[in-house]
Amino acid sequence: MPLRILVCIKQVPDPEQFDRMTLDPVTGSIDRAGIAPVTNDVDRHALEEALRIREALGGSVTVLTMGPPQARKCLEDALAVGADRGVLLCDTAFAGADTLATSAVLAAGIRSAGEFDLVLCGNESVDGATGQVPAQLAEALGWPRVTFARKIEWVQDGRIARVEREIEGGILRVEVGLPAVIAVVKRINRCRLPTIFGILEAGKKEIAEAGCSDCECAGLAAAAMGLGGSPTRVAGIFQSHRKRKVEMIGGDAKEAARALVARLREMDAL
Numbered sequence: 678m679p680l681r682i683l684v685c686i687k688q689v690p691d692p693e694q695f696d697r698m699t700l701d702p703v704t705g706s707i708d709r710a711g712i713a714p715v716t717n718d719v720d721r722h723a724l725e726e727a728l729r730i731r732e733a734l735g736g737s738v739t740v741l742t743m744g745p746p747q748a749r750k751c752l753e754d755a756l757a758v759g760a761d762r763g764v765l766l767c768d769t770a771f772a773g774a775d776t777l778a779t780s781a782v783l784a785a786g787i788r789s790a791g792e793f794d795l796v797l798c799g800n801e802s803v804d805g806a807t808g809q810v811p812a813q814l815a816e817a818l819g820w821p822r823v824t825f826a827r828k829i830e831w832v833q834d835g836r837i838a839r840v841e842r843e844i845e846g847g848i849l850r851v852e853v854g855l856p857a858v859i860a861v862v863k864r865i866n867r868c869r870l871p872t873i874f875g876i877l878e879a880g881k882k883e884i885a886e887a888g889c890s891d892c893e894c895a896g897l898a899a900a901a902m903g904l905g906g907s908p909t910r911v912a913g914i915f916q917s918h919r920k921r922k923v924e925m926i927g928g929d930a931k932e933a934a935r936a937l938v939a940r941l942r943e944m945d946a947l
């Protein structure tokens with residue numbers, strides 16, 4: 678069965694430049710100025726999985742992001758790798774959203790973008806890093822969800838996904854019927870690179886834009902979007918400064934182990 682797949686991708690500050698990131702002590706927000714934006718790495722793996730499913734079962738791959746106008750770039754990159762079309766959810770009404778408001782807008786954006794059988798997400802972003810969006814998005818859509826997916830197999834002509842989930846100390850195998858939201862981990866696959874042909878073709882593909890009114894048409898009240906729709910409040914924020922010190926402990930293995938235990942006790946670390 679051909680699947681209509683939608684992949685949620687998020688633009689994040691380049692983790693290579695995280696050391697240049699600062700926090701605003703008043704608003705509690707991250708100052709991203711001057712840090713190059715990139716696609717959240719695990720979302721590239723979600724896209725790769727979608728392309729593999731399309732190759733195996735047929736169908737289409739739509740990529741969607743909620744973000745500022747410059748988030749269009751991560752959609753263009755996804756189109757160059759092989760996605761069929763992009764959707765940019767962009768509106769000042771979405772600014773300041775916590776994970777609940779983000780998920781609500783993503784769900785409304787998905788509903789207004791068309792009919793889908795499967796939504797793939799990354800399991801966690803590298804900046805917000807809550808891992809809450811996939812579950813909240815599934816809830817908003819009224820669909821089942823599977824997180825921490827490291828392998829997906831298709832049975833019953835693509836109507837049921839057999840998923841291996843990474844759990845602490847093992848693997849959990851579950852089956853889920855479509856439509857569903859599946860959040861993947863990086864281990865699921867190796868991402869392909871865009872080809873020259875792919876980059877040239879990307880320019881011909883559509884990136885649709887949707888805003889507050891489109892989400893309202895899809896049934897989401899404006900009050901549920903952005904900062905106003907966010908029950909989370911940042912109570913405080915601080916930048917941690919790690920102090921590192923090296924102490925060499927000499928002697929044979931037994932003496933060194935005893936000295937190490939004594940030192941850790943002294944430091945109240947045992």
Ligand SMILES: Cc1cc2nc3c(=O)[nH]c(=O)nc-3n(C[C@H](O)[C@H](O)[C@H](O)COP(=O)(O)OP(=O)(O)OC[C@H]3O[C@@H](n4cnc5c(N)ncnc54)[C@H](O)[C@@H]3O)c2cc1C
Pocket residue numbers: 685686687688706717719720741742743744772773774775776777779780783797798799800801802803804805806807808809810811907909910911
């Ligand atoms: C009060 C408050 C205000 C905030 N204000 C801002 C703000 O002004 N600007 C800002 O950038 N952040 C803001 N944030 C952070 C923002 O809430 C999170 O970045 C966002 O909700 C996603 O959460 P996450 O990164 O933890 O996603 P996770 O749950 O870790 O992400 C998992 C997956 O969900 C998908 N996903 C997540 N976000 C998006 C997205 N935007 N588009 C498409 N797919 C997505 C991706 O597939 C991703 O891999 C604010 C947070 C709070 C609490």
